[in-house]
Structures are given as structure tokens and as C-alpha cells.
Amino acid sequence: MRITRMVAVAAVAALSLGIAACGGDDGGDSGDTGSGSKSFEAGSTMEKLNKAQKITIGTKFDQPGFGLKGLDGKPAGFDVEIGKLIADELGIADDKITWVETPSAVREEKIEKAEVDLVVATYTINDKRKERIDFAGPYYEAGQNILVKADDTSITGPDSFKAGDKKVCSVQGSTPATNIEKYLANKASQLVVFDVYQKCVDALTNGQVNAVTTDNVILLGFIARNEGKFKLAGENFTKEPYGIGLKKGDNAFRTFVNDTLETLFKDGRWEKAWKDTAGKYVDETPTPPTINRY
Amino acid sequence: MSVLVDHFDVFASGFWLTFQLCLLSAVGALILGTLGAVMRISPVPPLRWVGTAYVTVFRNCPLTIVFFFAAFGLPSLGSNADFLKIPGLSSIFSRLGIDLPYFRFAIIALSVYTGAFVCEAIRSGINAVSPGQAEAARAIGLTFTQNLRFVVLPQAWKAAIVPLGSVIIAMIKNSALAGFFGLVGDLSNGAQNLTSALGEPIIPVFIGVSIGFLIMTVPLGLLLDRIERRRAVAR
Amino acid sequence: MKDQQTVLYDAPGPRARRVTLIGSVAAVLLILAGGYFLIYKPLDEKGQFSMDLWGPLIDPNNEVFPLVWERLGEGFRATLIAAALAIVSSLVMGTALAVLRIQLKSLVKRRYEGVATPLAYFLRGLNWTLAGISRVFVEIFRGLPVVITIFFVASALPEFGVDLGDILWYLVIGLTLYNMVVIGEILRSGMEGLPGGQREAAEAMGLSPFQTTRMILLPQAFRIMLPALISQLVVVLKDTSLGFIISYEEVLRVSTQIIQALEDPNPIQTYAVVGTIYILVNYALSKLAEYVQRRLARGRKTRALPTEQAPPAAVAPDIAAASM
Numbered sequence: 052m053r054i055t056r057m058v059a060v061a062a063v064a065a066l067s068l069g070i071a072a073c074g075g076d077d078g079g080d081s082g083d084t085g086s087g088s089k090s091f092e093a094g095s096t097m098e099k100l101n102k103a104q105k106i107t108i109g110t111k112f113d114q115p116g117f118g119l120k121g122l123d124g125k126p127a128g129f130d131v132e133i134g135k136l137i138a139d140e141l142g143i144a145d146d147k148i149t150w151v152e153t154p155s156a157v158r159e160e161k162i163e164k165a166e167v168d169l170v171v172a173t174y175t176i177n178d179k180r181k182e183r184i185d186f187a188g189p190y191y192e193a194g195q196n197i198l199v200k201a202d203d204t205s206i207t208g209p210d211s212f213k214a215g216d217k218k219v220c221s222v223q224g225s226t227p228a229t230n231i232e233k234y235l236a237n238k239a240s241q242l243v244v245f246d247v248y249q250k251c252v253d254a255l256t257n258g259q260v261n262a263v264t265t266d267n268v269i270l271l272g273f274i275a276r277n278e279g280k281f282k283l284a285g286e287n288f289t290k291e292p293y294g295i296g297l298k299k300g301d302n303a304f305r306t307f308v309n310d311t312l313e314t315l316f317k318d319g320r321w322e323k324a325w326k327d328t329a330g331k332y333v334d335e336t337p338t339p340p341t342i343n344r345y
Numbered sequence: 346m347s348v349l350v351d352h353f354d355v356f357a358s359g360f361w362l363t364f365q366l367c368l369l370s371a372v373g374a375l376i377l378g379t380l381g382a383v384m385r386i387s388p389v390p391p392l393r394w395v396g397t398a399y400v401t402v403f404r405n406c407p408l409t410i411v412f413f414f415a416a417f418g419l420p421s422l423g424s425n426a427d428f429l430k431i432p433g434l435s436s437i438f439s440r441l442g443i444d445l446p447y448f449r450f451a452i453i454a455l456s457v458y459t460g461a462f463v464c465e466a467i468r469s470g471i472n473a474v475s476p477g478q479a480e481a482a483r484a485i486g487l488t489f490t491q492n493l494r495f496v497v498l499p500q501a502w503k504a505a506i507v508p509l510g511s512v513i514i515a516m517i518k519n520s521a522l523a524g525f526f527g528l529v530g531d532l533s534n535g536a537q538n539l540t541s542a543l544g545e546p547i548i549p550v551f552i553g554v555s556i557g558f559l560i561m562t563v564p565l566g567l568l569l570d571r572i573e574r575r576r577a578v579a580r
Numbered sequence: 581m582k583d584q585q586t587v588l589y590d591a592p593g594p595r596a597r598r599v600t601l602i603g604s605v606a607a608v609l610l611i612l613a614g615g616y617f618l619i620y621k622p623l624d625e626k627g628q629f630s631m632d633l634w635g636p637l638i639d640p641n642n643e644v645f646p647l648v649w650e651r652l653g654e655g656f657r658a659t660l661i662a663a664a665l666a667i668v669s670s671l672v673m674g675t676a677l678a679v680l681r682i683q684l685k686s687l688v689k690r691r692y693e694g695v696a697t698p699l700a701y702f703l704r705g706l707n708w709t710l711a712g713i714s715r716v717f718v719e720i721f722r723g724l725p726v727v728i729t730i731f732f733v734a735s736a737l738p739e740f741g742v743d744l745g746d747i748l749w750y751l752v753i754g755l756t757l758y759n760m761v762v763i764g765e766i767l768r769s770g771m772e773g774l775p776g777g778q779r780e781a782a783e784a785m786g787l788s789p790f791q792t793t794r795m796i797l798l799p800q801a802f803r804i805m806l807p808a809l810i811s812q813l814v815v816v817l818k819d820t821s822l823g824f825i826i827s828y829e830e831v832l833r834v835s836t837q838i839i840q841a842l843e844d845p846n847p848i849q850t851y852a853v854v855g856t857i858y859i860l861v862n863y864a865l866s867k868l869a870e871y872v873q874r875r876l877a878r879g880r881k882t883r884a885l886p887t888e889q890a891p892p893a894a895v896a897p898d899i900a901a902a903s904m
Contacts, residue, residue, distance in 0.1 A: 112827070112837060113836065113837060113840065115840055119837070119840055119841060120837045120841070121841045122644055122647035122648060122651060122838065122841050122842075123647060124650075124651060124654065152827055154827055155541065156540070156541040156735075160738060164738070164743065166743075179544070216444075218444060218445055223525075223534075223537055223538075223541065224537060224538065224540075224541030224542045225542070228542065229542050229543075238529065238530070239439075239440065239443070239529060239530055240443040240444065240445055241445070242529050243445060243447060243527045243529060244527070244529060244534070245526075245527060246525065246824070246836075247836060247840065249836075249839060249840045249845055249847070250416075250417070250847075253417055253420075253845075253847060254417075254420070254527075257417075257420035257421060258420070258425075259420055259425065259445065259446055259447075260445075388592070388596075388600055388603075389600055389603040389604050389607055390600075390604055391604050391607040391608045391611065392603075392607050395607075395611065401859070401863060402859055404814075404862075404866070405814065405818075405858065405859040405860075405861075405862035405863050405866065406818070406855050406858055406859050406862075407818040407819075407821040407832070407855075407858055408818070408821075409821040409822065409824065409832055410821070410832070410851055410854070410855040410858065413847070413851050414848075414851065414855075417847055417848065418848055421622070421623060421626055421628060421848055422618065422619060422622045422623065423622045423626075514723070518723070518724065518725040518726070519725065520725075521725035521727045521728055522725075522727055522822075525727070525825065533725070533727065533728060536728075536731075537731075540735065547732070547735045547736050547739060548736055548739070551728070551732045551736065554728055555720070555724055555728065558723060558724055558725060558728070559719075559720065559723045559724070562722075562723035562724075563719055563723045566719065566722065566723060
């Protein structure tokens, strides 16, 4: 009985894979890119990737708006779009990209071991990380903010947690969780951490916590998806420039990615990517940040 | 290795919190499990069904799902598990009384899940009492309750003590999951925080956490082995 | 169970039957009322029964229904693959561990007379050390939470330069480390529970200790312990869900992704469906274990082995220990 079950599952899966393969027609935006049309300096990473006609990009699979594995099993979001655009500039088509999940804890490691060529994963540029890898970008500047219920006026910013009676939720091992700890009077009775922000929002809805904190763009996504239920409390209180992680010392590649980003900023593809994904729920379009070529 | 010294407070407080969680959950599981076992042998069929359903569901469900329903299902039922804010206990177990309910949710998840196994252990104990004992008790005119209280249960407890011990050991280990469901500061959450947020090396942190758990599980395991061996000789 | 129960109280007379009936009705009413007021009503008030939330899971006409189930199917497949690999490798390694520990136990007793004294001491020391190491290995991995073991394997192995590529293997290794120890101990206690005559007879026939273990003890231990081994399969299946910690895409992690990708996130509904499937599969496995146990018990009775009493008692604690 178990065997028939497994066979059945396998059959269904095989069938559905077939269907998915037939239905894949979203290669529209990579139209003008003939793979041979690009040429790069011999021996560079760009040439290697272009020749191999494949690239491995790390992103998050559980970050709505930036990198979230969709119902079709493919990641989608702003980070994913940026990754696709860079691949495009390398002359690599969308379907030749291998997406690898890179949760916060393993990003540096995956880059160091060359398991991924690039990491585009809401990856805040900071000096500690620069010791192990290099950053291109930033391609977006986020800032940490606080999400509260729409009718809540008691929380106006991180300082509201100093009194010790407000509870806040964030994600395990993330920078926002570490940042907010400074403002807490008593960590044990004020802080909750889960593995994804959706769970924090559930806890906020049900009233176990008073606030959720992380980068503003992620919070904006939740505000938009739950019309009228939530709002941001006050201004961003940190700056989180998102960069693209790549192997340390590969300066030619870093320059290439930086140049690519600047091109994307100028020709409107960056803005389109933003509006299609994370910016879908936000009225104003942000101005592109300045590339930091350190 | 310096992590163990530098962050000793993380390990110590983590151990203390995990220990509290285990202690309270063990009590909860024993109560629930005994109730379940009584239900399963009661003469009232619907109670038997409830007992059986309880054991079937929780024995076959991954603990992760049980934890999920404690942490997110209970709130949708409108409960913050406030009934666990027991006045006297809250002064000893400080996490029990605070507003954030995840310590209480963790206790509920572990108790309910472990209770099903406790129920099975007790039932296996009752089954180990030879039917002649109960027959004899009935022959001398003891009622159902008297029979259970004076003849069957005392013997069943003895037979059940080793399986019960194993169940509790398993529960202590399972408590590690609480750190992934909103409990901040227990051993596993502390370890995660040290490695992923503070970037401490993994191996020393792992050793610290392991010591924390092994302090609880290994002595209990050795004690059970001893009891088992002594009983084996007696048999 | 049935027998035990009927001896606890008399066959009910008319009065007792009436009391039982009233009790039953009262219990049913109480359960229904409790279910309605404590569970159905609050859930309904929060709109948890809305088709927006259930539709993607149960309504084939819903536009995302096929996508959701395709992903869930992938998740279940990943769960089954991990569980199958873990149980097979745990069986192999567990058997090896059990044999090793049994062999070491008899070797430790050996005094190596007739060998040069220093060599004898060396061999005895070696045996002691190996026996000690295997014992410590067992105690550590039996006493550690599987979550922690998996987490550690996945983060420490790469640090040592062991790169297995697929996360699946870290999960399998983590699960194996725990389950091989448990299975090893089940088999070992099975072998030690066999009547001494088995071993003595084998030795009398001139079989070496290893041959005795392999040809006489192990097959019988497997037979006696089969139910416990099947129960262990349930444990492995449940424990694969811990893979979410190292972001292995088993069914629970896939569920989390689905929940977030849906227009209306429906954690409670999705987890309820996945939990139900888990329970059904595992329930079938537990029933299989019970069936095998009953069959074995019957077989044993007809052959009237002298150990008739011992194995069930020995099995019971192991099942309890193993089934979590």
C-alpha cells in the first residue's frame, strides 16, 4: 500500500513537472540577449560565466517582495529581478540561472566556497562582512522600521520599547533583531523571534506582540497586503544598504556588477523591477542609491 | 573555546530556562497522560474514544506541527494560555507569568505531545499486570476504583517507570524545539543567537549546548538502565 | 488490552448499562459543546473557515489549487526521500554498531593468555578503549536533541571542509546519527535478550563469535525487534520535519513558503492539512507495527520458546523510548 502510494505521488509529481515545463513562457524580458553577442576580457569571471552560459545566484526563498519561492516553485522578488538583470548583462538567459537558497547565516560561506557566483539576498553591506567577501552596490537603501496595528498610537519609534512593556517580534539571527535589542529594557519579556516575518505578523494580528521590526520595505509589503490593518511607527532608524555579495578580491567582476547596476539605474530597468516586485505596494518610487566603489 | 567562558551567562541562563520548561512540561505530561490512560480504560465508550483519538493524533504528528498549533493555533482561538499564570508558580518560574505567552505555549505543546506517550507507557504498565491480579481483587469484592487504586495501578506504576523515564528523556530533548517557536533565551535559541547573530564559532557553541542537554539526559538514562538491570535480575 | 479491561469490572448489568449510557451521552454532549464553544466558535469568528483560506487546499476549482498541491507533492516527496535514506542508513549503521558493541563486550572479557604479556595488555587496553568510545558515542547521540544534531552536522561539516552539496545529506546524516544509535540499542538488547543456549549451541558447533552473531543472534533479534524497528520508521518520518531548521525543502518548509506566497496567508489551514496527512501515514505504519507484533507473538506461542515472557516486556520500553 505504501509502495502504490509512493508510485502515485511520483506519478503525480512527474505529470505536474511535465505540465510546468510546457507552461513556462515567461522568458519575455530577456529578448534582446543573444548569448554570443557579449564579449568580455579574456580570463575574467564575466567571460567564464558567459562561456559556460550558466550562473548560480544565491537569494532568499522566504522574503516576500525580495526573494520568495512562489507557488510555481520559482523564486520571485526584487532581489531575484536584480539577479536576472545582471545575468542578462552577462549574456545569460533567465532559464540558465540556478537559484540557490542562501539564508542569512550561510551567505558568506557560500560565496567563499564559490558555491554561488553572486548573492542578492537583502544583504546589508557592512565592514564585518567585507572581511570575508566583497560587495557591489548598493542597489537599494532600506532602513529598519517598526510595524504596528493601525490604531496603535503608543509606539512612535524604537524608544517606545525602553519602558519595558511593549513586545516586539523579529526574525532569528537577523540584523534587525540585533539592532532592536539595544532599545529593550528586558529582552526576556519583550522580544520574540521566529524563522519568517509572516509568523511575526500573525503574532501581531493576534495580539501576542505589539510590533514587528525589520527593514521598511518588507513591512510595507505587509501593510499593503493587509489593507488598513497596520502602519509604520515613525521614521527609519537605521540605514541598510543592500549590496550584492561576491567573491573577495574579484575586483573586475565587482566593477562589472557596479557598472551594470548604474546602467540599470539609468535605463529604467531598475525602476521597472522595483515596481513589479517589492514596490508593487508602495506609491513612491525610491531614487537609486549611489554606488559605493570602495 | 573562549565562547564558553565569554558567554557563560547565555549557556547558564539557557540551561536554567530549558530546565524550567522541562520540569513544568513533565508535570503537565504526566497529568495529561494519566488522564488519558484512565479514559482509555474507563467503561464509558466516548471517553475511551477521546483517549484513543488523543493518543493516535499526537503520537503520529510531528512535534513541529504541534508546536506550531500551540504558538499560532491557540492565539486564533483567542487564548494566551493565561490559565497557566498560576500565582505561586509564577514567582519561581518567572517566564510563566509574563505577558509574552510563548513559554506557556511551549509548555502546552510539550505536555500535550508527551502526554500521549505517557499514556501509552502507563497503559503498557497496566497491561503488564497479570489479569489474575485484577480477577482476584474483584473476587474479594473490590469495586472498579478500588481495584485500580489498590491493586492494578501500584503494580502498573512499577512496570511503567522505565518506559516513563524514556518518555521524559525524549521530552527533554524535544524541548530544544521551543527555541524555534518564539521562546527566547533557552539553550537552543541561545545557541542560534550566538552562532547566527553574533557569528561565534559553531563547534564550541555546540559543545556548550550539548553539555547543557547531556547534564539532564545522561544521568536520567543511566538511572533508568540501573533500574532496568536490577529489575531484570529480580525477574 | 481487551482482556485486561474486562477483568477490571464485572460484565455490566441493566443498572450499570444504564449508568454507562447516561455517562456516554453526557460525555458526548460535553465534548460537542466544548468543541463548539472553545474551538469552532472562536475560529469562525476570526473567519478561519472562510473559503479564501481553505480554497487553495480543498477546492479543485480554485486557481492556485493545482500549484499548491504540486508544491506540497514535491515537499512530501522530499520528506519521503529523506526518511527512506535515513532509515536505510540507520539500519545498516545501527546493525554494525550493535554487532560491534556485542563483539567488543566479549572481547573485553578475553584475557589473551598465551600472547606475550605487553601485547596482551595492549590488546586489552585497545578493547577497553574501543568499548568505551562506542559507549560514549551511544550516550552522546542518544542524549542530544535531534534538532541540535542536525543543526550541528549542517553547520560543522562544511567548516571541516566536508561539503556534501545537497542539504539532503546533512539531514540524512543528522537523522542517522540519532537513529542508528537507537536502532543499534534495540538490536543489541534483542540479541542480549536471547536465551544463552542459542549462543552456546552455536559455539559448540564451532562457529566463531562473529559467525554466531551474524548467523544466529542477529536474525532472531531482527525478528523479535521488527515492531520496534517499524515504530522507529514513524519517528524518522516525523523527524524529517526538523529539516526546516537547515532549510531543507521538506513538506513543512514548503508549506511555510506556500503560506507566504498565497494572497491570503493560511497557516492554520495548511498545517492542519499537512498534519492530517502525516497522522494518516504514520497511523498506518503504527498499525503495521502492531500487526507484525501480533503475528510474531502468535508464531512464538506455537513454538513455545522458553523466552516467551521476556521479549514483550523488553520490547515495550524500547518502543516507548524510540517512538518520540
